[in-house]
Amino acid sequence: MLIGEHKHTLDPKKRLSLPSKWRKELGKKLVITRGLDNCLFVYPLKEWQRITDKVGQLPLGQADTRSFNRFFLSGAVEVEVDSVGRILVPDFLKDFGQLDSKVVLAGIHDRIEIWDEERWETYKRSIEKQADALAEKLGDIGVL
Amino acid sequence: MLIGEHKHTLDPKKRLSLPSKWRKELGKKLVITRGLDNCLFVYPLKEWQRITDKVGQLPLGQADTRSFNRFFLSGAVEVEVDSVGRILVPDFLKDFGQLDSKVVLAGIHDRIEIWDEERWETYKRSIEKQADALAEKLGDIGVL
């Protein structure tokens, strides 16, 4: 289970070292892709396969799902973790996530998300404000 | 069953000793996370798993659940109880809970909550005033 948040830096060569806490769980091969809300999603290879299975089952007839597939799949890249636990972030994904050198890695259950630090802080403040309202909604669903 | 309230202090290294009463029940590994109303939730590992099972099944497509997942999961940290019964509170959670050195630990059924002492006192006063009204509401649901 990937949880927690870590601040790291993207080195000048766009390499990002993964929090050592997560390395075992993440494994050697990962998939990075465009995420929602302008962050990047990073999945361990196994999880990625599980997800593409689901996505592949969506009806091709709807324009929405076609668009989403393109967004999600065409932006995906398989990367390998190097000997010191770093991954290489491709240019186009770095641009998409508007990443500077300071980034935040957030563990969300089965994936990690990469955020530009500044954007993460503002986003976080906004969800913290909404949290109580969100929780009520989820209470209805029976989570808490 | 975790009940009662205890005043403790957060030491300069952000360590918090758990009330000895609860230690057996809490076990060695706990999860701390952002809670509602600006307090922190602390779950024994087992309870935590029960909750994340539910949370993990929420649909990725809804912005609300994404937000809540980020709020709840990225804010979670697994901590170990040290040899003298203390846990370490990460910076970002200390900030979120607006904790000073004096805190209150409140037992709420299957979790404990960490509150800044001052904020706890005001909150408590407010719910004490509302108590009668709250009870009526619960009566409607059939609790009391």
Added chain:
DNA sequence: AGTTTTATGTTAATCGGTGAACACAAGCAT
């Protein structure tokens, strides 16, 4: 073909976290 730039791999140094051990204070119970 040679030179410069880009990519990748390896090593090193620093910084901070973490844990253990200890000492003291305070409260509770017998």
Added chain:
DNA sequence: ATGCTTGTGTTCACCGATTAACATAAAACT
């Protein structure tokens, strides 16, 4: 009252992670 448990504060030393710096390899361009 006094002895034992619990909470708090401090010190130290160690280990490891992250980052920066360096070295090598590949590639691109002239």
